[in-house]
Amino acid sequence: MTTPSEPGGGRLDPGLSVIMSERRKLINLAYRLLGSLADAEDVVQETYTRWYAMTPEQQDAIESPRGWLTKVASRICLDLLGSARARRERYVGEWIPEPLPDPTEWITGRSGDPVDRVTLDESITMAFLVVLESMTPAERVALVLHDVFRYSFAEVAEIVGRTPAACRQLASSARRRLGASQAPATPAAQQAGIVRDFKQAWEAKDIDALIGLLDPDVTAIGDGGGLVSAGLHPIEGSEQVARYCVDVAGMAPDLTILERTVNGQPGLVLQLDGITVAVMAFEVTGGRIKHIWGVRNPEKLRPWTTG
Numbered sequence: 001m002t003t004p005s006e007p008g009g010g011r012l013d014p015g016l017s018v019i020m021s022e023r024r025k026l027i028n029l030a031y032r033l034l035g036s037l038a039d040a041e042d043v044v045q046e047t048y049t050r051w052y053a054m055t056p057e058q059q060d061a062i063e064s065p066r067g068w069l070t071k072v073a074s075r076i077c078l079d080l081l082g083s084a085r086a087r088r089e090r091y092v093g094e095w096i097p098e099p100l101p102d103p104t105e106w107i108t109g110r111s112g113d114p115v116d117r118v119t120l121d122e123s124i125t126m127a128f129l130v131v132l133e134s135m136t137p138a139e140r141v142a143l144v145l146h147d148v149f150r151y152s153f154a155e156v157a158e159i160v161g162r163t164p165a166a167c168r169q170l171a172s173s174a175r176r177r178l179g180a181s182q183a184p185a186t187p188a189a190q191q192a193g194i195v196r197d198f199k200q201a202w203e204a205k206d207i208d209a210l211i212g213l214l215d216p217d218v219t220a221i222g223d224g225g226g227l228v229s230a231g232l233h234p235i236e237g238s239e240q241v242a243r244y245c246v247d248v249a250g251m252a253p254d255l256t257i258l259e260r261t262v263n264g265q266p267g268l269v270l271q272l273d274g275i276t277v278a279v280m281a282f283e284v285t286g287g288r289i290k291h292i293w294g295v296r297n298p299e300k301l302r303p304w305t306t307g
Contacts, residue, residue, distance in 0.1 A: 035097030092226025
């Protein structure tokens with residue numbers, strides 16, 4: 001889990017170097033809360049805008065600037081989460097959190113600065129982020145701040161606007177959702193092998209091999225955002241998912257499939273003419289693929305592309 005950055009202590013020199021050191025923690029926090037790097041960047045920008053809008057005297061009056069920055073960023077995220085459901089209802093097709101590459105594979109661009117890179121751990125897997133999407137905004141904030149960033153419930157309560165006891169209950173409810181939704185972790189090496197076998201079977205258009213790698217109740221979800229073609233509804237069942245993959249390969253004979261780290265776990269990147277057109281994340285359970293998330297929305301592929 002992410003190491004806390006002394007949420008309750010220490011003066012924050014508003015100098016650039018210290019500001020940037022806080023920026024990375026805030027990016028990490030906002031991405032986990034929102035599932036979108038673009039939105040996280042906007043939140044952090046707004047947080048610093050509010051900091052610098054204050055007079056030096058007002059800044060000096062803040063006992064813990066680090067805590068202030070976290071509180072403001074979290075409250076902005078909470079407001080955004082409150083309106084997210086309405087925005088998702090207008091979203092074309094399924095909405096999937098924005099996938100992130102391994103830090104060593106992060107392509108320089110608008111989000112290429114090392115301070116903007118998100119630390120990858122168990123709280124950043126696609127399966128974890130998808131479950132977060134099912135929570136209420138308050139549950140999500142309470143869980144992430146307390147369980148991931150190690151803030152006390154008293155500090156969480158100040159941000160969420162509820163009592164510490166209520167925040168404890170919110171976090172407990174969120175944990176129950178996680179427990180009911182998440183399968184036992186599969187060792188990374190085993191998951192990498194299964195994803196590799198899936199890639200090879202897909203390239204060979206071997207439907208039987210694909211079916212053998214998929215859980216009978218597998219679900220595949222695509223996210224095109226209405227900007228590129230993608231299934232508007234989940235595809236369920238091993239045979240249906242296998243046939244869909246073979247159909248995609250047939251429609252794009254020049255498709256290149258690469259093994260890459262996606263949100264800290266083995267995944268695949270699809271390229272045409274050297275351009276990333278999709279990023280795929282997987283959840284493996286009992287030696288078979290249980291969930292597939294394929295992001296095609298180009299607005300969510302910025303860290304994977306140049307320009």
